[in-house]
Amino acid sequence: xxxxxxxxxxxxxxxxxxxxxxxxxxxxxxxxxxxxxxxxxxxxxxxxxxxxxxxxxxxxxxxxxxxxxxxxxxxxxxxxxxxxxxxxxxxxxxxxxxxxxxxxxxxxxxxxxxxxxxxxxxxxxx
Amino acid sequence: xxxxxxxxxxxxxxxxxxxxxxxxxxxxxxxxxxxxxxxxxxxxxxxxxxxxxxxxxxxxxxxxxxxxxxxxxxxxxxxxxxxxxxxxxxxxxxxxxxxxxxxxxxxxxxxxxxxxxxxxxxxxxx
DNA sequence: ATTTCTTACGACACGCGTAAGAATG
DNA sequence: CATTCTTACGCGTGTCGTAAGAAAT
Numbered sequence: 001x002x003x004x005x006x007x008x009x010x011x012x013x014x015x016x017x018x019x020x021x022x023x024x025x026x027x028x029x030x031x032x033x034x035x036x037x038x039x040x041x042x043x044x045x046x047x048x049x050x051x052x053x054x055x056x057x058x059x060x061x062x063x064x065x066x067x068x069x070x071x072x073x074x075x076x077x078x079x080x081x082x083x084x085x086x087x088x089x090x091x092x093x094x095x096x097x098x099x100x101x102x103x104x105x106x107x108x109x110x111x112x113x114x115x116x117x118x119x120x121x122x123x124x125x126x
Numbered sequence: 127x128x129x130x131x132x133x134x135x136x137x138x139x140x141x142x143x144x145x146x147x148x149x150x151x152x153x154x155x156x157x158x159x160x161x162x163x164x165x166x167x168x169x170x171x172x173x174x175x176x177x178x179x180x181x182x183x184x185x186x187x188x189x190x191x192x193x194x195x196x197x198x199x200x201x202x203x204x205x206x207x208x209x210x211x212x213x214x215x216x217x218x219x220x221x222x223x224x225x226x227x228x229x230x231x232x233x234x235x236x237x238x239x240x241x242x243x244x245x246x247x248x249x250x251x252x
Numbered sequence: 253a254t255t256t257c258t259t260a261c262g263a264c265a266c267g268c269g270t271a272a273g274a275a276t277g
Numbered sequence: 278c279a280t281t282c283t284t285a286c287g288c289g290t291g292t293c294g295t296a297a298g299a300a301a302t
Binding site: 004027030031035038053 | 291292293294295296300301302
């Protein structure tokens with residue numbers, strides 16, 4: 001099972017036909033058909049009832065929809081996360097404290113923070 | 127980005143080295159190395175700092191860990207879901223209750239349950 | 253007769269393994 | 278010198294596209 005297969009599966013579910021799904025995905029219909037076949041074969045289950053030219057979800061297919069959407073969402077989240085983290089290469093951290101903390105535990109904590117941060121390859125100046 | 131790539135990435139994260147990850151995944155080291163390279167190239171980001179023979183997560187790599195685990199978990203859930211749905215073609219549900227609930231709210235709840243279940247194509251007798 | 257799904261086939265890309273090179277401790 | 282990561286290359290598999298067949302409205 002693969003997210004590519006799941007994507008095509010969901011496209012068929014949403015559009016209601018292999019043809020429309022292929023159009024939406026910018027691929028040819030046979031590709032979607034073959035992907036679906038292979039997915040069903042891997043899972044040892046029929047995902048759709050083929051009644052002539054209509055694709056109707058089976059019980060297993062219906063069960064797959066929800067986790068399938070979670071899966072593609074998880075992948076989108078992963079990509080978005082690394083993209084946003086990519087922009088966080090530089091930043092500024094300001095720390096203010098009351099005098100009573102300025103000597104005990106603050107310097108030690110800052111030192112540990114710098115060490116931890118440096119071990120990740122982050123340059124820390126100031 | 128793909129679950130296979132993410133799996134190998136997480137293996138490297140967990141084991142701390144490409145070598146150990148490859149051993150754990152039952153593949154050769156160069157495969158993992160190449161997968162990692164390709165993943166980094168796709169994401170336009172370095173995921174690890176290569177300091178000699180040590181692999182240390184970059185900021186982007188560190189950010190990817192959490193959503194990566196969510197992703198593989200989502201895929202496992204998807205597979206488990208369809209597998210269990212496949213086996214749940216027939217089953218038996220026993221409900222017991224205290225007398226005080228037996229007339230209010232139980233029958234109504236059971237009725238709604240039967241309706242919901244029937245809309246999924248499940249036959250419900252008894 | 254048109255629309256839609258499926259099968260067949262050839263081309264291209266991807267992933268993996270083996271082998272060899274580079275670098276670190 | 279041994280361990281580890283990387284690059285190079287060959288092979289098998291998978292995916293896609295085009296073309297042709299089958300079924301249904």
